[in-house]
Amino acid sequence: MLQSMTGFGSARLDTDQYCISVEIRSLNSKSMDLSVRLPRFLSDKEYEIRNLMQKALIRGKVSVSVDYVKNKAQKAKNTINKELLQTYYRELNEAADAVGGSKNDLFRLALHMPDVLLQDQVEEAGGDAEWEQVEPLVQEALVKITNFRNDEGKALTAEIMSYIDKIRILLAEIEKHDPVRMEQIRNRIKGHMAELSSSEIYDQNRFEQEMVYYMEKLDIAEEKVRLVNHLHYFTETVYLPEPTGKKLGFISQEIGREINTIGSKANDATIQHHVVEMKEELEKIKEQINNIL
Known part of the structure; x- marks a missing residue:
């Protein structure tokens, strides 16, 4: 029976700490044209994922996307560098005293000084334990896109x-x-x-x-x-x-x-x-x- 090169498959895992989602999309192509997007902690698994895709999907313009997102509670942890905030606040306070300036917005100014907010520097997971959770999702998405193609x-x-x-x-x-x-x-x-x-x-x-x-x-x-x-x-x-x-x-x-x-x-x-x-x-x-x- 014929199999289409067009397909889509996805899988998702939600926990209290994070969400992992995998999406695989495929369009027609004369050969295997594969692109893989992974979070940093899975960069060493790209070769393994590529082999999985090539063996299972054979041909097509294939894109694989793995996303890892911490939940809000996790993101809130350690997002403020408190020591640096105190340093900035103290120095701004001293500067205000020296020039007789207003101290109304010192906290807001200190909070927005460089490297105080670490929201874009969320520590990513890493190691074999996380890959053990991601790999079944990749396999599940592969099964779904294969069924779609069939x-x-x-x-x-x-x-x-x-x-x-x-x-x-x-x-x-x-x-x-x-x-x-x-x-x-x-x-x-x-x-x-x-x-x-x-x-x-x-x-x-x-x-x-x-x-x-x-x-x-x-x-x-x-x-x-x-x-x-x-x-x-x-x-x-x-x-x-x-x-x-x-x-x-x-x-x-x-x-x-x-x-x-x-x-x-x-x-x-x-x-x-x-x-x-x-x-x-x-x-x-x-x-x-x-x-x-």
Whole structure:
């Protein structure tokens, strides 16, 4: 079954001390294009996370985000450098005494002096204990994005196979019309033959050779057989268990070649009409294949 490259998965852990959230997003790409954003205490785990993503997701433009946020109570701890605050306050107080200035805003001024407020310097967790909590969240998010991709793949499979079925129906219409086309060609040839046979320069052998060559150029029997085989191979490949996006792209190219050849050799308006419709269905297939793993 096909698997989409588009997906999303997330996991979250809330405790009294902190919140850890993991998000994995994926879009279509020709190869694995992976970006990872981690908190500082997990920087040494980036290689391990990258390996997990590459093995599980294989291909796509993938972004992984791990966020670690302490709760308000934790953030409030040690957010004020009290010793530095006292130093600033004392020095401001002394300066006010020296110049006879107002002391009404000394506390506010001291509080906003450099390095007194440490709200942006929250101490992060670190060590193996924290990774032991983050890793299950990464695995959970991976399971969710994989399920998302599988669900999208089921929808893509149904859509693509409807296009393949339409091409089969159009090919059956061409097969039905082909004897009529060949009979029309024979009648035209007979008419030309009657005109040429009365000519003094008419050469029977040369005429028969050219007619054989002409009929072979107009014969689309081999192209029809090859197209049937390509459609069958495409269908088999769709239901393989491994990723098949690139292989389906190659098969669709072969399908396109046979359709184009049928159109160029047929020399018939009805068949040309069916060929145009087949090309339209094939373009829809190619558009969807771009999003298949």
